[in-house]
Amino acid sequence: xxxxxxxxxxxxxxxxxxxxxxxxxxxxxxxxxxxxxxxxxxxxxxxxxxxxxxxxxxxxxxxxxxxxxxxxxxxxxxxxxxxxxxxxxxxxxxxxxxxxxxxxxxxxxxxxxxxxxxxxxxxxxxxxxxxxxxxxxxxxxxxxxxxxxxxxxxxxxxxxxxxxxxxxxxxxxxxxxxxxxxxxxxxxxxxxxxxxxxxxxxxxxxxxxxxxxxxxxxxxxxxxxxxxxxxxxxxxxxxxxxxxxxxxxxxxxxxxxxxxxxxxxxxxxxxxxxxxxxxxxxxxxxxxxxxxxxxxxxxxxxxxxxxxxxxxxxxxxxxxxxxxxxxxxxxxxxxxxxxxxxxxxxxxxxxxxxxxxxxxxxxxxxxxxxxxxxxxxxxxxxxxxxxxxxxxxxxxxxxxxxxxxxxxxxxxxxxxxxxxxxxxxxxx
Ligand code: ASP
Ligand code: MG
Numbered sequence: 001x002x003x004x005x006x007x008x009x010x011x012x013x014x015x016x017x018x019x020x021x022x023x024x025x026x027x028x029x030x031x032x033x034x035x036x037x038x039x040x041x042x043x044x045x046x047x048x049x050x051x052x053x054x055x056x057x058x059x060x061x062x063x064x065x066x067x068x069x070x071x072x073x074x075x076x077x078x079x080x081x082x083x084x085x086x087x088x089x090x091x092x093x094x095x096x097x098x099x100x101x102x103x104x105x106x107x108x109x110x111x112x113x114x115x116x117x118x119x120x121x122x123x124x125x126x127x128x129x130x131x132x133x134x135x136x137x138x139x140x141x142x143x144x145x146x147x148x149x150x151x152x153x154x155x156x157x158x159x160x161x162x163x164x165x166x167x168x169x170x171x172x173x174x175x176x177x178x179x180x181x182x183x184x185x186x187x188x189x190x191x192x193x194x195x196x197x198x199x200x201x202x203x204x205x206x207x208x209x210x211x212x213x214x215x216x217x218x219x220x221x222x223x224x225x226x227x228x229x230x231x232x233x234x235x236x237x238x239x240x241x242x243x244x245x246x247x248x249x250x251x252x253x254x255x256x257x258x259x260x261x262x263x264x265x266x267x268x269x270x271x272x273x274x275x276x277x278x279x280x281x282x283x284x285x286x287x288x289x290x291x292x293x294x295x296x297x298x299x300x301x302x303x304x305x306x307x308x309x310x311x312x313x314x315x316x317x318x319x320x321x322x323x324x325x326x327x328x329x330x331x332x333x334x335x336x337x338x339x340x341x342x343x344x345x346x347x348x349x350x351x352x353x354x355x356x357x358x359x360x361x362x363x364x365x366x367x368x369x370x371x372x373x374x375x376x377x378x379x380x381x382x383x384x385x386x387x388x389x390x391x392x393x394x395x396x397x398x399x400x401x402x403x404x405x406x407x408x409x410x411x412x413x414x415x416x417x418x419x420x421x422x423x424x425x426x427x428x
Contacts, residue, residue, distance in 0.1 A: 002168040003125075004029055007039040007135065007158035009174045012232040013077050014044035022173075022232060023084040026130060030090060035125050037165060039135040039158035040081055042073025047136075047151070063108035067137075067148045071097065074134035074154070082132045093124045094132040097146075101164075102138035102157065104147045111138055111147035113156065113219070116164035125165075133161060155216035163223035169249075170220065170227050172212060177231045178238030179204070179211055181264040181414040186402050189409065191416035193263065195240040195248045198227075200263040200357050203391045207355035208268030217241065261360030261367060262412045267405050268353040269398055271301060272326040273383075275318040276333065278343025281308035288340050289317060289333070296332035298325035302353075302386045302395065314343070318384065320395060323349055351383070352401030355393040356408060368392050374411035380404045 006026065013019050029036050041047075050069050054061040061069075078094040085092035101117035124131045135154025138147050149156050155172055162170035179201065180190040196204075198221040205214045211229055220227050221243045230238025240248055279285050286305070293300060301320045308315035321329060330347055337345075361367045371392055375382060380403065384395035396404055409415060 001033045001035065003035045003037070003165060005037045005039065005158050005162040005165065005167045005170045007154055007170070007172045008041065008232060009154065009172075010041040010044050010046065011175045012173055013040060013081065016080075018232075019043075019077070019080050019084050023081060023088060025173075025232070026081075027085060027088050027090055030130055037121060037125070037131045037133065037161055037167070038081065039133050039154050039161060040074060040077045041135050041154040043077050043080075046073040046076070064145055067108045067146050070148050071134065071137040071146050074136055078132045078134045085130055085132075091127075091129040092132060093129045094134070095120060095124075096134050097137035097157065098139035098144075100131075100133045100161070102133075102160065103141040104138035104149070106140050106142060106145075106147070108145075108147055110150040111140070112215075113138060113149070113160045114141060116160050118161060118164050121161070121165065133157060150215070152213040153215070155213040156219055159216045159220045159223075159225050159227065162225045163219065168226070170225050172216075172227060172229045173232040174211060174229070175231065175233060176211060177234065177236060178229050179209070179241070179264070181416075182405060182409050183209070183267060186267055187265070187406055187409050189406075189415040191414060193239045194250065195242055196263050197359055198241050198243045200359055200390065201241050203355070203357040203388065204264055204266045207266040207353065207357070207391065207393060208270070209264070209266045212241070259360060260358065260414075261364045262356055262358035262414065264357055265405055265409050265412070265414070266355045266357065267401055268355070269401065270323055271320045271351060271353055271395075272323045272347065272349040273318055273320050273351050273395065274326060274329060274333070275316055275346040275348070276342050277316045277346065278312075278314045279317055280341050281313050281315045285340060285342075286317065288336070289342075290319075292332050292336050292340075293319070293321070293329050296325070296328045298322070298329040302384050302393065304384045320351065320353070320384070350398045351395050352398040352404075353393055353395050354401060354404050354408065355391055356412070357391045359390050361390050361392075370411050371408055374407045375404055378403060378407040380407070 008022050082092040082094040100121050103115040104111035121131050135157040136149050140147050158170050178192045179196050182190040184190045201217050227241035298321045303319045306316045380400050382394045386393050
């Protein structure tokens with residue numbers, strides 16, 4: 001008998017029929033002799049609808065009240081799910097985040113879990129009940145106000161419960177079959193991964209892959225939680241996300257598989273590029289520019305500085321940042337133009353970022369050559385390049401991103417013969 005934590009995303013509990021399907025799956029797990037704790041998201045687009053409603057009554061909703069409102073979405077789904085399970089003849093008990101002991105810091109809308117004390121969850125399990133916990137929410141340890149964990153936060157709820165309860169596995173259910181070598185909507189030949197290391201998963205998620213949330217993967221990595229990302233719509237096994245030193249549960253079934261050098265290709269259309277032209281090439285200018293950008297609240301990703309023209313002693317500095325941060329960064333820089341002494345600013349929101357991720361890069365040479373060769377053959381121009389130990393990223397034109405991703409996916413030998421199944425298609 002195992003203790004299994006399951007998380008169901010909004011698209012898995014979008015209506016009554018979906019809730020019944022999920023309830024059946026939970027009951028099946030229970031029937032197989034396991035203890036089950038479920039973290040559930042709000043039904044369908046409930047969270048978006050509540051957000052819209054809030055903005056209709058207040059331009060800037062009070063953060064405390066917004067969390068109170070948004071947390072109600074998960075209370076609806078948890079109670080409906082528990083009722084459904086009851087009507088199937090099984091004992092089920094739902095708990096809000098605070099009842100389940102999800103203690104957070106004070107950051108409304110983006111709270112971090114600081115402690116989990118699942119006393120009531122344990123009690124309910126000991127009494128033989130299936131436990132349903134509202135995802136995405138907790139309680140501020142100091143003020144006892146309700147907090148939410150940020151969009152997609154139910155993944156983190158599930159992982160944190162799994163850690164606190166010392167569960168055998170945390171199954172994250174969505175409408176895709178697992179983690180793929182690329183977004184199947186961009187590359188139909190994307191292949192489902194049997195497993196992926198948590199460090200690769202973090203790089204993929206940070207660079208555009210949307211199946212799992214970064215905070216949840218980080219939490220799992222820190223606390224040694226085994227994640228199994230799989231589909232609500234099929235019983236096929238999905239993808240295991242393995243932390244350091246963790247064994248692939250499937251490996252006992254056969255010989256250890258050879259690790260591929262590249263785990264996957266991620267694409268990201270959410271970034272913009274700002275170029276600061278004619279920057280005096282003297283010490284301190286980069287510091288001035290990025291201090292201004294940081295103060296505007298922008299989160300800078302890639303940075304490139306050109307070689308300065310000998311005749312002018314000036315250089316260009318380009319950087320990428322989330323599209324949503326670009327306007328305030330531009331405004332802040334423009335205000336400092338005289339002080340910093342640059343000539344002009346350019347804003348480009350038609351860029352795409354392609355990243356290749358694989359732990360094998362540490363030990364294999366020639367990984368970047370394959371990327372550049374594939375892009376060159378496809379006639380695609382590279383505008384920026386950045387690397388980490390296990391990732392290479394390039395910035396290209398947005399309208400060439402999909403073609404580039406397909407060419408690169410093929411070049412690394414990642415293509416599968418069968419087309420990936422995309423069910424409802426949101427990945428949540
Ligand atoms: N309902 C929340 C959201 O839509 C949390 C989640 O789905 O994980 O972001
Ligand atoms: Mg949702």
